[in-house]
Structures are given as C-alpha cells and as structure tokens.
Amino acid sequence: MTLNTCSLALLPVLAQSDPLREACGDDPSFTCERVYDWTGSAGWAEAADKLLDTPARILLILVVAYLANLLVRRAIKRLIAQITDPEAQDKLRSLKRRAPVSIVDTGSVSLRAAARAQTLGLVLRSIATAVIWAIAVTMVLGELGINLGPLIAGAGIAGVAIGFGAQSLVKDFLAGIFMLVEDQYGVGDTIDAGEAIGTVEAVTLRTTRLRDVEGTVWHVPNGTIQRVGNMSQQWARALLDVDVAYGTDVDRAEAVIKRVADDLWREAGWQGKVLEEPEVWGVQRLGPDAVSIRLVVKTRPSEQWAVMRELRRRLFDAFRDAGIEIPFPQRTVWVRRDEGSSREVEDTLGDSGDPTGI
Secondary structure (H helix, E strand, C coil): CCHHHHHHHHHHHHHHHHHHHHHHCCCCCHHHHHHHHHHCCHHHHHHHHHHHHHHHHHHHHHHHHHHHHHHHHHHHHHHHHHHHCHHHHHHHHHHHHHCCHHHCCCCCCCCCHHHHHHHHHHHHHHHHHHHHHHHHHHHHHHHCCCCHHHHHHHHHHHHHHHHHHCHHHHHHHHHHHHHHHHCCCCCCCEEECCCCEEEEEEECCCEEEEECCCCCEEEEEHHHCCCCEECCCCCEEEEEEEEECCCCCHHHHHHHHHHHHHHHHHCHHHCCCECCCCEEEEEEEECCCCEEEEEEEEECCCCHHHHHHHHHHHHHHHHHHHCCCCCCCEEEEEEEEECCEEEEEEEEECCCCCECCC
C-alpha cells in the first residue's frame, strides 16, 4: 500500500475526530469526552467541559491547597511545641553536658527560648501559607485559560521595581529574623542599639521599640542596627570605682568596702539579685584628687543598677562611721605678693571654682 493510499484511508477517522477536537480541544477532558460520547453533540460536550470539569478542577485545587496548608501549619506547630517542651529541653541540656566543652556554648540557657520559638513558628506558618496559596492561585488562573506568561513577566518587572524601592524593608525583615534566631535581645532587656539606649518594649520583624530612662520611646528599624549591646542577658556586673582621699590606708579602705559588699550579698532581700561573692580588685586609678578602688559584683540581669545604688548608699555610711575621708577636688593656689617673692596657699575650691579662705 502506497503513502497516498494510507492517507486516504485515515481521512474518515480524522474527519470523525474533528468535532471532538473542536469541542474539547487537542487534550479533551474526561467529562467533555464522556458527554460527547453519550450525546454526540459538540455543543453539549463543550458546555459540560466549561460548566462541570473546569469548576471541578478549580474546586479540587482549592481543596488540596487548603489541606496542604492545614497539614504544613500543624507540622510547624508540632515542631515548635516539641522544641519548647520542657522534657525536650532537659534532654538537650543533658546531651550538652555530655558533649565536649570545646563545642558547647557554656552560657546560660535562654529564658526566652519558648517565646522566640513561637515567634519563628508564626513567621514560618505565614510564609508557608503565602507560598501554598500563591501556587494555588496560579493553577486556578491556568484552568481558567488565562495566559500566565505575560502575567508572570509583568509580575517580575513589578517585583524588581518594588524590590528597589523596598530594599530597606527587606533588610529590616531579614535582620529581624536573624535577631530572633540568634536571641540577641528580647522584651524586657536593656540594650544599647547605637541610636538609642533603653529597655525593649516590643520586638517585631521590622522594628524594635525602646524606652529610654527619660521615658522617650524610640522606634529603631532592625536593618539599621549595626551593633547591639545587651546589658541584661544571662548575668550582669555591678562595677564601682570607689574614691578615697590621698593619705587613706588603702588596705583598711578595701576591707571596709569588702565588708559592706559581703553584707549586701548575705542579706536575705538581696540574695536573689547578687549571684556571687563580691570581689575587690584593688586600686584602679590614681587620680588628681583621689585613689580609686574597684569593686565588682555579679548580679542577675538588669539588677546591676539597683545593686550599685544600694552599695553607694551603704559605702557612704560605712566610710563616715570608719572615719575614711571621701575626697573632693583640691587645688594649690600661688598668690604673688611682689616681684621676686611668692607664697603658697593651699585651699579648697568649691563647685563654682571660686577659692575660699584667701
């Protein structure tokens, strides 16, 4: 049989399939094909394809997207619950105790681990929901016969334009995520964020809200924080340079300072705030008017300022009772009487800088 003969033999078959192709396209759906087989009408087949098959596919896509979103959110929630579970944290701490010291962080376990995990879980659930429903919407548009090529191209151009205009927003968002993951600070911490120093009142993925000692509220974008100093994480240190006058017995002054600090450490009301025995490190500085003796006290986070204020009050009373002189600025003034002669007058300068007693 020649090629022309074969072509002539296939013409009736092609002619019979043309109505189905015209009604249901080159890739006919199950519904369109069955309706055409039952009715033999291209119109009924096309109507059934538009009224039954396409909505059914769209409904199936939405149902699958809903179930996938539900399962992913539950999986993330279960993972976060396992991370924040006290038994899991106890197991993790036991493993860390068995691990070599060189590869284990020796810092205290963060008390904000549960809150930080919850925040990260919320972020992950939001991202998962956005991705799943974006895919679902794209598939629905494809089922409706919308050409996605120009739409995706236009969205890409718009995304690039928005990206250039929202660089700082993306930077703040990423910085907020890393800040939460690394537990750099949390609500209640006192931090130095460069732009402002204060207590953290709120932390979001975009900004950190601080309130300084004067009550001013600062909103600092996370992306602008180049460095942050946390004054209330794990433990703190109250550092005092106590000044005594020249001529004071330094050993006796150190003994008085040590006694006052130890009394505070042993006092019931301060035992939860002072963590370790206070240390007197000795002479820190020889100033123009005084000898500075350094005292350091390890405290709970954010308690160092209260401890320092109480120590200053007690040291003032102890120095007064022990007869240890608290220094004040002193200067030597030379008064010239006439040429070739002078007399040295030692006097005390007050806060205004005016000499008295001359």
